[in-house]
Amino acid sequence: MTQETIAFTIVGLAALAVLVGFFRSVLAEPLSALLLKRGKIKLAMKVRAQTKGSGCDHCGPTDKGCH
Amino acid sequence: MSEVLELPKIALAGNPNCGKTALFNALTGSRQKVGNYPGVTVERKEGQIITSSGAKLNLLDLPGTYSLDARTPDEMIARDIILGRQSTETPPRLFVAVADATSLERNLGLVLELRALNKPVVLALNMMDLAHERGLKLDLEILSRELGVPIVPTVAVKKQGIAELIKLVESRLQISGALPVVASPEWEKPNMAAIRVRFTEVDRILKLATVTPARVSVWTEKIDRVVLHPLWGSLLLVAVLAIMFQSIFAWATIPQDWIKGALDFFGKWVGTLLSEGPLRSLLVDGIIAGVGSVLVFLPQILVLFGVILVLEDSGYMARAAFLMDKVMGRVGLHGRAFIPLLSSYACAIPGIMATRTIESKRDRLTTILVAPLTTCSARLPVYTLLIAAFIPNKSVLGPLKLQGLVMLGLYLAGIFAALGMAVVFRKTILRGPKPALLMELPTYKWPSVKNIAYGLWERTQLFLVRAGTVILTASVLLWFMASYPKPPAGAVVDEAHSAITYSYAGKLGTAIEPLLRPIGFDWKISVALIPGFAARETMISALGTVYAVEGQEDHVAEALGQKIAKDWSMATALSLLVWYVLACQCLSTLAVTRRETNSLRWPVFMFVYMTALAYGASFVTYHAARWFGL
Numbered sequence: 001m002t003q004e005t006i007a008f009t010i011v012g013l014a015a016l017a018v019l020v021g022f023f024r025s026v027l028a029e030p031l032s033a034l035l036l037k038r039g040k041i042k043l044a045m046k047v048r049a050q051t052k053g054s055g056c057d058h059c060g061p062t063d064k065g066c067h
Numbered sequence: 068m069s070e071v072l073e074l075p076k077i078a079l080a081g082n083p084n085c086g087k088t089a090l091f092n093a094l095t096g097s098r099q100k101v102g103n104y105p106g107v108t109v110e111r112k113e114g115q116i117i118t119s120s121g122a123k124l125n126l127l128d129l130p131g132t133y134s135l136d137a138r139t140p141d142e143m144i145a146r147d148i149i150l151g152r153q154s155t156e157t158p159p160r161l162f163v164a165v166a167d168a169t170s171l172e173r174n175l176g177l178v179l180e181l182r183a184l185n186k187p188v189v190l191a192l193n194m195m196d197l198a199h200e201r202g203l204k205l206d207l208e209i210l211s212r213e214l215g216v217p218i219v220p221t222v223a224v225k226k227q228g229i230a231e232l233i234k235l236v237e238s239r240l241q242i243s244g245a246l247p248v249v250a251s252p253e254w255e256k257p258n259m260a261a262i263r264v265r266f267t268e269v270d271r272i273l274k275l276a277t278v279t280p281a282r283v284s285v286w287t288e289k290i291d292r293v294v295l296h297p298l299w300g301s302l303l304l305v306a307v308l309a310i311m312f313q314s315i316f317a318w319a320t321i322p323q324d325w326i327k328g329a330l331d332f333f334g335k336w337v338g339t340l341l342s343e344g345p346l347r348s349l350l351v352d353g354i355i356a357g358v359g360s361v362l363v364f365l366p367q368i369l370v371l372f373g374v375i376l377v378l379e380d381s382g383y384m385a386r387a388a389f390l391m392d393k394v395m396g397r398v399g400l401h402g403r404a405f406i407p408l409l410s411s412y413a414c415a416i417p418g419i420m421a422t423r424t425i426e427s428k429r430d431r432l433t434t435i436l437v438a439p440l441t442t443c444s445a446r447l448p449v450y451t452l453l454i455a456a457f458i459p460n461k462s463v464l465g466p467l468k469l470q471g472l473v474m475l476g477l478y479l480a481g482i483f484a485a486l487g488m489a490v491v492f493r494k495t496i497l498r499g500p501k502p503a504l505l506m507e508l509p510t511y512k513w514p515s516v517k518n519i520a521y522g523l524w525e526r527t528q529l530f531l532v533r534a535g536t537v538i539l540t541a542s543v544l545l546w547f548m549a550s551y552p553k554p555p556a557g558a559v560v561d562e563a564h565s566a567i568t569y570s571y572a573g574k575l576g577t578a579i580e581p582l583l584r585p586i587g588f589d590w591k592i593s594v595a596l597i598p599g600f601a602a603r604e605t606m607i608s609a610l611g612t613v614y615a616v617e618g619q620e621d622h623v624a625e626a627l628g629q630k631i632a633k634d635w636s637m638a639t640a641l642s643l644l645v646w647y648v649l650a651c652q653c654l655s656t657l658a659v660t661r662r663e664t665n666s667l668r669w670p671v672f673m674f675v676y677m678t679a680l681a682y683g684a685s686f687v688t689y690h691a692a693r694w695f696g697l
Binding site for chain 1: 341342344345346347348349536537539540543544546547654655658662
C-alpha cells in the first residue's frame with residue numbers, strides 16, 4: 001500500500017466519524033421526535049437509541065470541563 | 068440491562084448537601100461528583116448494591132429536596148420518583164432517608180414526610196463525625212422510636228456505617244417483601260398549618276432525643292467573620308482569584324516544557340521513520356502538530372482545576388456565592404445562579420443543567436442565556452497561546468506578572484459580560500420580580516486529597532479522550548483540507564502564494580475572510596474557527612495543522628506560538644481574545660440549551676446574540692488597538 005492510500009483511508013475514517021457524531025449528537029433527537037409524530041414508533045425508537053447525550057450529563061461543577 | 072431493571076429498587080432521599088451522593092458512592096462503589104455545597108446532583112442516578120448475602124439491589128440517588136412540596140425542576144424529579152408519578156420509573160420499594168446529623172432541625176421534616184407515605188423507610192444519620200466533633204450527643208433509640216424508623220449512623224465519606232446500612236436495608240426489604248407494593252402513595256400538597264405541625268413535631272422529637280446539644284462551630288464563625296465581610300471578604304475573593312490565575316502560568320511551565328520536548332522528539336522520530344510523502348505529512352503536520360498543540364495545555368488546565376477543587380471541597384465556594392449574591396441580585400440574577408455560573412467555568416453544559424435548581428422560569432432562562440459567557444476550560448488553551456505569544460511576561464504590581472493579570476482580565480471580562488447581559492435580559496425580554504436568595508453555607512473542612520486527586524485524574528482522562536477523538540479527527544480532516552488539492556502545474560508558489568492557498572482550506576478561508584476581515588481575522592483564523600465549533604480548543608489544533616502544512620514545521624507548540632507572533636498584529640490577537648470571550652463557539656452548548664428549554668428558539672437566540680456581541684466587541688477592539696498603533 002502506498003503512503004497516499006493509507007493517508008486517504010485515515011482521512012475517510014475521520015470523515016465518517018464526524019458524520020456519525022454529527023448525526024448522533026445533533027440530528028438523531030429531532031429526527032426521532034419527527035418520526036414519533038408521524039406514528040413510526042419502531043423507527044423512532046431505533047433512531048432515539050442512536051442519540052448521544054452531550055457527554056456532560058452527569059457533570060458536577062468541576063467535572064468534565066471538556067467543552 | 069433487564070436484570071438491573073428487575074432488581075428491588077431503593078432510593079436515597081434527603082435535603083441538599085446532606086451527603087446523599089457520598090453515601091451513594093460508598094454503597095455502590097461508583098464515583099459520582101460530590102461537593103461541599105448544595106445542588107450538585109440535579110438528575111437521578113442509578114447504581115447497584117450487593118448485600119453480604121449476595122443479593123443485588125438497585126439504588127437511586129435523587130436530587131436533594133427540602134420537602135415533597137417541590138419548587139424547582141430538580142426537586143420535582145425527586146418528588147415524582149418518590150411518589151411513583153414517573154411512568155418510566157418503577158417506584159422504589161424502600162427509601163433510605165439521608166439526614167445531616169449536624170442540622171437535624173431542617174433535615175427531619177422530609178423524614179416525617181417520607182414516613183407518612185406508608186412505605187418502608189430507613190434513616191441514615193450521616194456526618195456523625197462532624198456532629199460528634201461539635202459535641203452533639205443523641206439517643207438514637209429514642210430518636211428511632213419517635214420517628215418510627217430504624218436508624219444507622221454513617222460517615223459516608225469515610226465509608227463508616229455502610230455495611231450496617233446495607234444489612235438493615237436488606238432486612239427491611241425482607242420484612243416488607245410480603246406486603247403489597249404501594250406504587251403511587253397518596254400525598255397532598257401541605258398547607259402552612261401542616262408544615263408548622265411537621266416542624267413542631269421535629270422540635271419535640273429532637274428535644275427528647277438530644278442528650279447534649281451541639282456547640283456552634285467556633286472556627287467556622289471566626290473564619291466567616293472575615294470571609295463574609297463585605298469589604299475584607301470581597302478583597303479576599305479578588306486575592307484568591309488573582310493567585311489562581313497567576314498559578315496557571317507560574318506552576319505549569321515545567322511540565323509544559325516536558326510535554327513540548329516529548330512531542331518535538333516524537334515528531335522528529337516519526338519523520339525519520341517515513342520517507343517524504345502524504346502519510347508522513349499527515350502524521351507529522353496533521354496529527355502530531357494538531358493534537359500536540361492542544362496537549363501542551365494539559366498542565367495549565369490541571370493547575371486551574373486543582374485550585375478550584377480545593378476551594379470547592381473546603382466550603383469556600385459557597386461563601387463566594389454568598390458574597391456575589393448582592394452583585395447578582397443587582398443585575399437581576401438569582402443567588403442560586405452562582406453555582407450554575409461557577410460550573411460553567413469547567414463547561415457550560417453542566418452549568419446550564421445546574422440551573423434546574425432555580426425555581427422561576429425567567430431566572431432560569433436568564434442564567435442559561437448568560438452561562439456560556441463565563442470562561443469555560445476549553446477557552447483556556449486559546450487564551451494561553453495568545454497571551455504567551457503576545458503579552459510580555461514582565462512583573463507589574465510587585466510579584467504579579469502581566470500575563471497572569473491579562474488572564475484574570477479575560478476571566479473578569481467573561482463575568483462582566485454575563486452580568487451585563489443579565490441586566491439587559493431582565494430589563495427587556497425576561498422582565499420579572501427581583502429574586503431572593505436562601506442559601507445554606509456548609510461548614511469548612513480540610514479538602515480531601517483523595518477527592519482532589521480523583522477530580523484531577525478524571526479531568527486528565529477526559530482531556531486525553533477529547534484530544535484522541537474530536538481533536539484528532541478535526542486535525543486529520545483539516546490536514547486533508549489544507550493539503551489538497553495541490554497547486555496546479557505551473558502555478559506560482561512563493562511567500563505570498565504558498566501551496567496551502569490553493570487547497571480546500573485556503574479557498575474556504577479566503578471565502579469567509581471578507582466577513583471576518585473587519586475584525587482583523589485572516590483566512591487562516593477564519594478557517595480554524597470552523598472546527599472550533601466542535602470544541603473551542605480545536606481552533607488551536609487547526610491553526611497548528613494549517614501552519615505546519617504551510618511551513619512544514621516539526622516544532623509543534625513552540626512553532627505555533629512563534630509563528631502567530633510573527634504573522635499577526637497585536638490588534639488581531641486582542642480581537643481574537645475578545646471574540647473567544649464572547650462568541651458562542653460550541654455546538655454542544657446549543658444542543659443542551661435546546662434540550663433544557665425544550666425549544667429551538669432559545670438556542671438560536673443565544674447563538675445570534677452572542678455572535679453579534681462578539682463581532683461588535685472584536686470590531687471595536689481591533690480598530691481601537693490599531694488606532695493606538697498596536
